[in-house]
Amino acid sequence: MEIALERIAEKKLRKFTQDVFLAIGCSKDDAELAADVLLKADLRGIDSHGVARLTGYVRLWDKKRINPTPQIKVVSETPSTATIDGDAGLGLVVAPFAMKIALEKAKKCGSGWVAIKNSNHFGIAGYHALMAVEKNMIGMAMTNASPLVTPTFSKERMLGTNPICYTFPAGKYPPIVMDMATSTAANGKLEVAKRKDLPIPSGWAQDVDGKPSVDAGVVTRGGSLLPLGGDREHGSHKGYGLSAAVDIFSAVVSGANYGPWAPPFVAYLDPLNDLPGEGLGHFLGAWRVDAFRPIEDYKKNIDQWIGRFKSAERIDESQPVIIPGEPEYEAELVNRVEGIPLVQSVKDDLNTLAMRFDIEAL
Template sequence: MIFYTFTEQRLREFTEQVFLKMGCPEADAKLAADVLLKSDLRGIDSHGVARLTGYVRLWEKERINARPQIKVVHETATTATVDGDAGLGLVVAPFAMQLAIDKAKTYGSGWVAVKNSNHFGIAGYHSLMAVAEDMIGISMTNASPLVAPTYANERLLGTNPMCYAFPAGKYPPVVVDMATAAAANGKLEIAQRANSPIPEGWAQDKNGQMSTDPNELKAGGSLLPLGSDKTHGSHKGYGLSATVDILSAVLSGANYGPWVPPFVAFLDPPTDPVGEGIGHFFGAMRIDGFRPAQDFKDHLDNWIERFKSAKTVDPEKRVIIPGEPEYAFEAERRINGIPLIEAVVTDLNQLAVKMGIEILDA
C-alpha cells in the first residue's frame, strides 16, 4: 500500500478551502476542518479528510446546508434541544456541546439533544471540549442503518458511536470513544481501498452468514453489533446502540432506526421520515460538582498507573488506557505529518480540480 505524508497545516488549509467553496462562513470552515483534522491526528483515518468527498456530495444533493441557522428549540436550565438546520454536523455538534458546557458551568451539568444535523466526525472531539473545562464529556450520535440487531438480517441501526472523556492530572485524558457496532463503517472503507479482507465477526452477508468481504454492505449485507453474535455478547452491543439511537433521536426529534438518512449521496433518504435529519446527544458534568477537581484528577492518575502496571498474560504486552493510542498518534503526527493512502489522495485531488483549489502535492 502506498502512503503520502502531509503536514497538518497543509491538510488544514486544503480542508478549509473545500468548505469555503461549499459556501460555509469562514469560522464554520475553520471549525469543520479542525474536527476532521483532529480525527486524522488521532489516527482515526476513517473519519478525517477521507470523508471530505462525502460531505461535498451531500452538499451537492442539497442535503447539507452550508449556512445553517442553528437554534435552540426547547430549553430548561440544564437541558436543551437544538435544531441544526441541516448543517454540517462538524459545526452543529460543537455548538451543542458548548451549550452543554455553558449550562454545566452554571448548574453543574448540561445535557443537549440535537436534531436535523449530519455526520459529526469523531465523537471524541466533542467530549474533549468538556475535558478542557475540567468536566466529564459525553457525546454520541446515531447514524445511517448499516447494523443488524442480534438475530436480525435487516439493517435497523447505525454504528452509533459513543464517547466518554475524563480529565486526568499528569496523564492524558481517559477517552472511551467507540462504535457500538463490531467495527465502524469507515474501517470497511479503508479495507476496500486497500483491497484487504476484514476480520470475521465484523459483517454478515445478505443471507446472515459471516463474511470477510469488505464490500459486503454493497451486496446487501450488514454490519454486526459489538460482540458479533449472541455467543460473544452481541446483545450488549445491540443494547448500547439502541441507547445511542434513543438518546440522540427519539429524544430530540431526529430520525431513528431505519429512517436515518444515509451518509452516501447516491442513496436517497427514506420517503417516510419520522423526524428531522440525524441526531446527537451531549453531556457535560463539572467534576467539582462531585468532589474537588484536583482530587479527582489525582485519583484518576492513580487509577491509570495501577491499570498500566497490571500483570499481563503476555510479557510483551501491557494494558492500554482508553485514549492512549490516539494520544500517541497525535503527538507523533504533529511532528512527522499525517499519512494518507494513495486512493484517498487521488479522491481529494479529483475534488480539488472540481472545486478549483490547489491540489495536494504528493
C-alpha cells in the same frame, strides 16, 4: 493491495480542507471548525473519520442534504437541558455549537445535556466530548447514523454504527477517552480495508442472507454490520442494547430520524420519504467534576487509577496495558510532527475535489 502511505503536513492538509468547505459556501469560521474536526480524527489515527470523508460531505452538499450556512437554534430549553435544531448544517459545526451550550449549562447547574436534531455526520465523537476535558469536566457524545447494523437474530439493517464517547480529565496523564462504535467495527474501517484491498475480520459483517462474510465490500452489496459482540453467543445483545440506547437518546429524544429511517450517508443514498423526524440526531453531555468533589482530589485519584492500570501484570511483556485513548494520544504526537498519513486513493479523491473547486492540490 494498497498499503503505501504518504505523509502530508498538517498545515497543508488543514488549509486544503478549509478551502473545500469554503468552496461549498461555508463561512470562514465554520470552514475552520469543520476542518479542525476532521483533522483531529486524522491526527489521532482515526483515518476512517478524517479527510477521507471530505468527498462524502461534498456529495451530501450536491444532494442538497447539507446546508452550508445553517441558522442553528435552541428549540427547547431548561436550566440544565436544551434541544437544538441544526438546520441541516454540517454535524462538524452543529455538534460543537451544542457542546458549548452543554458546557455553559454544566458550569451553572453541575451538568448540562443537549439533544440535537436536523444535523448530519459529526465526525469523531471524541472531538466533542474532549471539549469538556478542556474545562475540567467529564464529557459525553453520541450520535445515530445510517442504518447498516442488524439487531441480534436479524438480517435487516435497522441501526447505525451509533458511536458513543466518554472523556475523563486527568492530572499528569492524558485524559481517558473511550470512543467506540456500538457495532463490532465502524463502517469507516470497512472502507479503509476496501481501499487497501484487505479482508475484514470474521464477526464484523454478514451478507444479505445473514451469513458471515470477510469481504470489506459486503455492506455496499446489501450486507450488514453486526452489533458489538458479533453474535448472540459472544454477547451481541449487549452491543445491540447499547446501539439502541444511542439511537433513542440521539433521535427519539431530540426529534431526529431513528432506526431504519436515519438518513443514509452518501455511499447509500436512497430516497428520503415519509420520515418520522428531522435529519440525524446527536446527544451531548458534560459534568463538572467539582460538583462532586474538589478537582485536585479527583485528579490525584484518577492519576492513581491510570498508573495502577498501566502497571497491571502483562500477558506479554512486550505488549503494555493500554488506557482508553492512549494509542490515539500517541498517534497525535507523531502525526503533528511527521505529517498525516494518506493512502493514494484518498489523496486522489481529494485532488479530484481540488480540480473541481480550483484549489491547490495536495
